[in-house]
Amino acid sequence: MAEVKVKVSCHCQKNQSVIALDLSDLPLSANICHCDTSRHVSGVLGTISIKVPSGPASLDNLTAFETSEFMTRYSCSTCGAQVFAYDTRESTWRVPTGLLDRTEGIFEIQAHMWVGDTRDGGMSDWIPSISGRPLSRWLEAPEIEKSKELFESQTLGGKVPTMKFEDEDKIHAHCRCGGVQFYITLPDKASAEATSPWPDLIVPYHSGSPENPENETWWLAANKTKYLAGTCACDSCRLTSGYEITPWAFIPKTNLVQLNGQPLEFSMGTLKQYESSPGVYREFCSRCGATVFYHNDERPALVDVAVGLLHSTSGVRAENLLEWRTERVSFEEDAINRSLVDGLREGLGSWGVQRQGRTGPRAEPWKSRKL
Ligand SMILES: [Zn+2]
Numbered sequence: 001m002a003e004v005k006v007k008v009s010c011h012c013q014k015n016q017s018v019i020a021l022d023l024s025d026l027p028l029s030a031n032i033c034h035c036d037t038s039r040h041v042s043g044v045l046g047t048i049s050i051k052v053p054s055g056p057a058s059l060d061n062l063t064a065f066e067t068s069e070f071m072t073r074y075s076c077s078t079c080g081a082q083v084f085a086y087d088t089r090e091s092t093w094r095v096p097t098g099l100l101d102r103t104e105g106i107f108e109i110q111a112h113m114w115v116g117d118t119r120d121g122g123m124s125d126w127i128p129s130i131s132g133r134p135l136s137r138w139l140e141a142p143e144i145e146k147s148k149e150l151f152e153s154q155t156l157g158g159k160v161p162t163m164k165f166e167d168e169d170k171i172h173a174h175c176r177c178g179g180v181q182f183y184i185t186l187p188d189k190a191s192a193e194a195t196s197p198w199p200d201l202i203v204p205y206h207s208g209s210p211e212n213p214e215n216e217t218w219w220l221a222a223n224k225t226k227y228l229a230g231t232c233a234c235d236s237c238r239l240t241s242g243y244e245i246t247p248w249a250f251i252p253k254t255n256l257v258q259l260n261g262q263p264l265e266f267s268m269g270t271l272k273q274y275e276s277s278p279g280v281y282r283e284f285c286s287r288c289g290a291t292v293f294y295h296n297d298e299r300p301a302l303v304d305v306a307v308g309l310l311h312s313t314s315g316v317r318a319e320n321l322l323e324w325r326t327e328r329v330s331f332e333e334d335a336i337n338r339s340l341v342d343g344l345r346e347g348l349g350s351w352g353v354q355r356q357g358r359t360g361p362r363a364e365p366w367k368s369r370k371l
Pocket residue numbers: 010011012013014015076077078079080081
């Protein structure tokens with residue numbers, strides 16, 4: 001058979017495999033999964049994986065976690081990336097597509113599935129199409145006989161929510177296994193005391209200086225009643241999660257508390273730290289592999305929280321606590337899966353205009369970048 005070889009590698013490179021795919025099977029079919037399990041085991045708002053004919057080269061640096069009686073997921077014990085999953089029903093391996101060294105022609109995304117679990121449409125509203133090809137949206141999975149398809153005009157989210165009730169003065173966040181749990185409290189006076197340079201989300205790294213001498217509190221939004229959130233397509237997020245798009249909320253450390261009311265500690269529960277570059281730290285759950293935090297020495301009082309872990313009554317976008325930055329996908333220039341990230345930039349921009357009255361995406365900024 002004619003073969004195409006793809007490499008699978010996590011960020012720390014302790015897990016590397018080469019997979020031979022039959023050319024006549026390509027492109028493989030893939031869906032973006034929005035189910036509760038995938039979200040809480042990854043920290044992202046939509047996971048993509050493909051069925052592959054072989055598994056990991058070695059299990060030595062992988063942590064196995066059963067997410068159901070038929071699915072075991074393997075995450076890197078060092079950097080936390082979801083690396084493989086094994087489905088006992090079909091005796092097949094699956095691999096998260098964010099770890100592949102090439103994607104164009106290898107797989108094609110057809111649909112959003114388990115959108116019903118999101119309660120607000122989640123990321124399915126941000127990627128209505130890829131390369132002009134509409135993606136179908138399913139409350140469950142398209143292969144399930146009674147699953148309902150959502151049509152173009154149908155939306156799950158109502159109007160933009162705010163925190164309404166006394167018992168909603170904080171939001172619970174947790175990984176799939178429950179080893180990492182914490183609360184995010186509402187913005188308060190102390191939230192403005194953090195200091196931080198501008199993020200790439202607002203000032204792209206190739207377009208200007210990130211210095212923020214006036215210390216504008218860009219992480220606070222909606223008259224300081226919400227936090228800013230955004231999506232990132234950088235290599236480090238992709239290779240430490242296993243997925244192409246990582247959603248982050250920017251939260252002052254003082255607004256992150258443990259369940260017992262104590263301040264956040266990066267060693268709490270099953271958290272494990274990985275230094276993805278000098279002075280840059282990422283924590284993940286050492287049991288289920290969920291991506292949890294990003295922070296760095298430049299802005300120690302501000303922590304990025306993986307939005308997929310949040311449990312908001314308003315839905316997975318947690319719009320009662322977060323305002324989404326829709327003009328840019330952070331580090332979109334890094335993307336290997338160009339068509340997916342282009343689809344996100346366009347869809348997220350249009351959603352921002354409709355939902356938040358924002359100005360829409362900038363035109364393909366990397367094209368003006370000096371190389
Ligand atoms: Zn790794």
